[in-house]
Amino acid sequence: MSSITSYVYPESKYSRIAEAGRPPAFLGCFRDVFVDSHLVLPAAAPEDSGTQANVTLGCSDRDKCDDGPCQNRGRCVSLGWRRHRCECHRPYEGNNCEEEYITARFGSKDFESYAVFSIDDHLGDTVILSMFIRTRQSNGLLLILANSTSQYLRLWLEDSKVKLQVNNFETLVGRNGIADGHFHLLTVKLEGTVASLYQSAQSQGSMTIRHVQAHPGDLVFVGGLPDTRASASFGGYFKGCIQDLRLNRRRLQFYPIAAPVESYALEKLTDVAEGCSSDNACAVNPCLNGGECYAMWDDFICSCPPNTAGRRCEEVKWCLSNVTFRPESRVLQYRSNGKIERSLASISLSFRTRQPDAILLHAQREADHLTISLLNSRLKLTLRVGAGKGSPEVTAESQASLSQGEWHNVAITKETQWTVVLDGGKEIISVSETALEDLNFLREGADVFLGGLNQDSGVSFSGCLGPVEIGGLLLPFHLDTELNLPRPQEEQFERIQTSSAPQYGCFGTSVCSPNPCQNAGACEDLFDSHRCACSAEWTGPLCREPTDKCRSSPCVHGVCVNQPEGFQCECKPGHTGERCEAEIDACENSTCGHGATCLKGFQSYTCLCPRNMTGTYCNEKIPEIPWYIEIDPLPQLPVTSCMGMKWNYSCFNGGNCSKTDNTCYCLPGFTGQWCEKDVDECASDPCLNGGFCINYVNSFECVCDMNYSGIYCQMDVSDFYMYLFLGLWQNLFQLVSYLVIRLDDEPEIEWGFYVNE
Numbered sequence: 001m002s003s004i005t006s007y008v009y010p011e012s013k014y015s016r017i018a019e020a021g022r023p024p025a026f027l028g029c030f031r032d033v034f035v036d037s038h039l040v041l042p043a044a045a046p047e048d049s050g051t052q053a054n055v056t057l058g059c060s061d062r063d064k065c066d067d068g069p070c071q072n073r074g075r076c077v078s079l080g081w082r083r084h085r086c087e088c089h090r091p092y093e094g095n096n097c098e099e100e101y102i103t104a105r106f107g108s109k110d111f112e113s114y115a116v117f118s119i120d121d122h123l124g125d126t127v128i129l130s131m132f133i134r135t136r137q138s139n140g141l142l143l144i145l146a147n148s149t150s151q152y153l154r155l156w157l158e159d160s161k162v163k164l165q166v167n168n169f170e171t172l173v174g175r176n177g178i179a180d181g182h183f184h185l186l187t188v189k190l191e192g193t194v195a196s197l198y199q200s201a202q203s204q205g206s207m208t209i210r211h212v213q214a215h216p217g218d219l220v221f222v223g224g225l226p227d228t229r230a231s232a233s234f235g236g237y238f239k240g241c242i243q244d245l246r247l248n249r250r251r252l253q254f255y256p257i258a259a260p261v262e263s264y265a266l267e268k269l270t271d272v273a274e275g276c277s278s279d280n281a282c283a284v285n286p287c288l289n290g291g292e293c294y295a296m297w298d299d300f301i302c303s304c305p306p307n308t309a310g311r312r313c314e315e316v317k318w319c320l321s322n323v324t325f326r327p328e329s330r331v332l333q334y335r336s337n338g339k340i341e342r343s344l345a346s347i348s349l350s351f352r353t354r355q356p357d358a359i360l361l362h363a364q365r366e367a368d369h370l371t372i373s374l375l376n377s378r379l380k381l382t383l384r385v386g387a388g389k390g391s392p393e394v395t396a397e398s399q400a401s402l403s404q405g406e407w408h409n410v411a412i413t414k415e416t417q418w419t420v421v422l423d424g425g426k427e428i429i430s431v432s433e434t435a436l437e438d439l440n441f442l443r444e445g446a447d448v449f450l451g452g453l454n455q456d457s458g459v460s461f462s463g464c465l466g467p468v469e470i471g472g473l474l475l476p477f478h479l480d481t482e483l484n485l486p487r488p489q490e491e492q493f494e495r496i497q498t499s500s501a502p503q504y505g506c507f508g509t510s511v512c513s514p515n516p517c518q519n520a521g522a523c524e525d526l527f528d529s530h531r532c533a534c535s536a537e538w539t540g541p542l543c544r545e546p547t548d549k550c551r552s553s554p555c556v557h558g559v560c561v562n563q564p565e566g567f568q569c570e571c572k573p574g575h576t577g578e579r580c581e582a583e584i585d586a587c588e589n590s591t592c593g594h595g596a597t598c599l600k601g602f603q604s605y606t607c608l609c610p611r612n613m614t615g616t617y618c619n620e621k622i623p624e625i626p627w628y629i630e631i632d633p634l635p636q637l638p639v640t641s642c643m644g645m646k647w648n649y650s651c652f653n654g655g656n657c658s659k660t661d662n663t664c665y666c667l668p669g670f671t672g673q674w675c676e677k678d679v680d681e682c683a684s685d686p687c688l689n690g691g692f693c694i695n696y697v698n699s700f701e702c703v704c705d706m707n708y709s710g711i712y713c714q715m716d717v718s719d720f721y722m723y724l725f726l727g728l729w730q731n732l733f734q735l736v737s738y739l740v741i742r743l744d745d746e747p748e749i750e751w752g753f754y755v756n757e
């Protein structure tokens with residue numbers, strides 16, 4: 001036999017038995033229970049026999065928490081043998097957290113509501129007070145702990161923040177506001193001489209206090225005090241909801257729940273409602289100017305019409321005061337409502353246009369009239385008042401051009417004479433006629449038109465008009481029926497309804513859509529005009545032309561070449577620098593030899609050599625002419641100064657200035673840019689048979705060896721000399737001895753030449 005029986009008692013019954021002082025009933029399993037060899041358990045007993053209660057077959061010890069008995073996210077703790085405990089989150093309560101503490105609504109419909117509880121025990125050294133709170137009201141009394149002589153703990157809202165005061169003295173203010181319409185868990189801890197404040201587990205600070213002692217008989221006031229004035233000193237009665245209020249381990253229940261909880265006794269509950277209903281904040285529509293009200297908890301949201309803004313749609317947007325005229329618009333027409341009594345001695349209006357000629361405002365009654373217009377982009381005022389008395393028409397015109405798409409303001413006033421003030425005083429024009437009257441013909445029966453001369457002529461203005469006032473009275477763009485705006489004053493100009501409403505707000509024509517700028521240029525709307533911001537590669541009003549970075553001719557002495565990034569200057573000879581602005585001084589680092597003169601060229605230089613030197617850099621000595629050769633001195637040829645385009649230069653050796661810049665016409669025998677070089681006619685070694693070549697101007701001469709003759713020493717004349725030697729034989733010895741003496745001194749002399757002497 002293996003059947004098993006378990007006795008299971010419901011917990012409540014179990015507890016009651018325990019409370020009664022009896023030993024608790026057995027909870028567990030039996031098997032094989034025999035009495036006098038008879039099986040007693042497990043055994044099936046007939047129903048209603050009274051022999052078994054709460055006994056089931058089997059011995060299951062399944063964890064009760066597996067069933068998930070705790071509701072509202074409560075935590076299940078298994079206690080073994082089919083028992084469990086639920087740890088509930090606030091504000092839930094009950095064995096399985098199935099109950100929620102009932103929320104108390106304070107200040108519904110602005111009632112002065114409060115609750116009072118009495119304390120019947122000593123709270124001890126540590127006092128922990130906590131509650132859920134929800135409100136949208138920044139000020140109000142939350143809770144007061146008081147005995148017969150003093151309020152030793154006060155908790156109230158001030159500027160949406162929680163304020164805690166202990167012993168009527170020490171005060172702590174929460175850091176974060178809580179009047180946001182959401183639930184917040186508020187906790188106050190008094191531990192000996194330290195008081196701390198928490199909002200939703202976040203510490204709001206702590207302070208040192210004098211010891212607080214609560215005694216039986218003390219009272220807890222929630223939401224207010226019975227006395228209205230006393231409550232007012234804490235911001236008045238609380239408006240909002242409080243739930244799950246606890247003082248240490250005990251609750252303060254406004255409306256009790258079914259689950260047994262230890263609560264302090266509720267002494268009084270005045271106008272505190274159950275639940276957390278919302279006041280209907282839209283009951284009296286708080287939204288202005290036609291805004292639509294949507295109720296939220298203790299609050300409202302206004303859905304504002306397009307032309308208004310603000311929490312209550314109380315701000316009327318600026319664009320209301322502007323209206324756009326286009327060719328398809330209608331002229332706006334106004335008339336006095338017949339109640340204007342003030343003297344009309346001023347007009348102000350603002351406008352914005354790119355149109356040079358337009359009628360802004362025209363008013364007429366019989367022969368009296370007033371016109372404010374633009375003529376050739378200038379403001380023109382035409383005025384005739386008192387026509388019946390023979391007053392003339394007067395005009396005034398501005399100097400400033402006013403059609404560049406900017407806003408301009410015109411203020412026309414009459415003091416001793418009519419004066420037009422443009423843009424707050426940038427230009428002031430006085431009407432010469434002083435005796436003109438006010439605009440009182442507009443007070444009754446006159447038509448005032450905006451944007452044109454009259455309805456039939458149509459709109460002659462393209463642009464925007466700002467507020468227009470005559471004598472301080474606004475000419476409203478809206479009809480009264482279009483806008484729920486109060487117009488309290490009696491004196492009014494009224495707009496006469498036309499078939500189409502004007503375009504409210506100021507809008508330029510869509511100049512940037514579609515984008516007129518090519519090549520990815522960005523379009524900037526300048527009101528009825530646009531500007532293209534081109535990328536670096538493109539230019540022109542529509543970014544259609546490739547950027548010519550050379551357009552400004554940046555290269556001073558050179559040719560500009562466009563580059564992907566900027567430009568490059570290719571310099572003309574003789575110039576350098578990024579923009580070829582600098583002249584190259586070719587002679588700066590010249591290597592002309594000592595005594596030579598450097599002659600500057602464009603990119604190069606030449607050296608003007610002194611007489612005894614030659615070579616490119618005048619470093620070579622001209623070979624010394626033997627002493628026995630006589631030469632004619634070279635002619636002293638003139639040097640001519642020339643005025644060149646780049647610099648002044650000289651032509652040497654009789655050269656003449658050339659018509660071509662910076663060059664010379666040279667005499668025969670000279671070369672070089674400036675004729676500075678003598679042509680070396682000996683360079684080709686024209687002299688034969690050891691003849692010595694003498695370089696002359698444009699010629700040469702060969703000095704021949706004694707055996708040769710001719711221009712190039714080409715003729716052999718040695719036989720002639722042999723006979724000559726023989727004839728002189730008798731003088732030979734005398735000659736030799738003389739030469740020996742000479743050789744000692746000057747061995748370089750060839751003795752043979754001496755004979756020529």
Ligand SMILES: [Ca+2]
Pocket residue numbers: 669678679680681695696697698699
């Ligand atoms: Ca020569």
